[in-house]
Amino acid sequence: MIKAAYLHIPFCEHICHYCDFNKVFLKGQPVDDYLQALDQEMKVTLEQYPTDSLQTIFVGGGTPTSLNQQQLLSFCESMNRNLPKSNTCEFTFEANPGDLTKEKLQILKEAGVNRISLGVQTFNEDLLKKIGRVHQARDVYQTIENAKTVGFENISIDLIFSLPTQTVNDFKESLTEAFSLDIPHFSAYSLIIEPKTVFYNLLKKGKLPTPGEDIEATMYEILMGEMEKHGFNQYEISNFSKAGYESKHNLTYWNNEYYYGFGAGAHSYVNGIRRSNSGPLKKYIEQINSGKLPVFEEHLVSKAEQMEEEMFLGLRKTEGVSISHFIKKFSLDPQKLFKHELTDLISKQWIEVKNNHIYLTKNGRFLGNEVFQSFLGVCND
Helix, strand or coil, X not given: CCCEEEEXXXXXXXXXXXXXXXXXXXXXXXXXXXXXXXXXXXXXXXXXXXXXXXXXXXXXXXXXXXXXHHHHHHHHHHHHHHCCEEEEEEEEEEECCCCCXXXXXXXXXXXXXXXEEEEEECXXXXXXXXXXXXXXXXXXXXXXXXXXXXXXXXXXXXXXECCCCCCHHHHHHHHHHHHCCCCCEEEEEECCCCCCCHHHHHHXXXXXXXXXXXXXXXXXXXXXXXXXXXXXXXXXXXXXXXXXXXXXXXXXXXXXXXXXXXXXXXXXXXXXXXXXXXCCHHHHHHHXXXXXXXXXXXXXXXHHHHXXXXXXXXXXXXCCEEHHHHHHHHCCCHHHHCHHHHHHHHHCCCEEXXXXXXXXXXXXXXXXXXXXXXXXXXXXX
């Protein structure tokens, strides 16, 4: 059963220097045509691949709240018309601090949105400019105050560390500011420099002074320590929450479960098939208008790939991979299937096997990608 849906709004009023998501400048774009196509994609997909009720809906981008009030209202009505939600559905909207007016917050609240995720990244004004953000620290406080006033309690912010020229003290100060917000969830990632970004071009020219791996590791260690000290549980490599505020939507991915993906460039995993949608807006809208689903490519995931994915996605979670769940799902024991890999990783003290779970040690969290790669290409169909 499909329990989650991701919807992509690709419009941005500015492009950040590190972002490689599918996005376009808002000005002059066919926003209304896109929302109409999105409505049609939801309708047709649910007819072909029905579900009883969704446990999570996540609207990301781009910047979903770059839509004007009328467009936002229309989009929310479209989702509520097409997507069957459970009574306890986690309904998240991504937003930028400063974009989210009280009026827009009210529209979201009345549409049933119950979780806001803000792209804060840092509280250092100089760093915000260097990474191409246009908000200021004060916008974060104002947006969160407005969200709480409208009635939002489940609020998350994203932070990025190991930014160009960022010092350990800069990062500590950002964490101090973050904890003052009195919110129940944080996501914190180290900067990854992706191709086709401003930062990638600067790096190639030798003009991007990043802190380096040692300082990045120090920042991550500080992050984990401070989160624990402030009562936040690290339930995944990059995610921290108060009890009961874990992101149900992201857990769908890490639990290797099915989800819909709607919108230009969106990815989905439905009935054993991973699909990606066409990224260019014109192509996406044309495919929908011609009565087709906007599929760019699709891949039938073999049992071997599913089992490998179950390991490296599940190991992102602090609780790790449930051995009994793996056996129930695949009728094979992961301890036998990955015996060589597990023996090696245990000897390096990167993973532990205990209480029916295989999970990363604290040292293993620093080397997650190396651990995950150990499980690729191991199984045979």
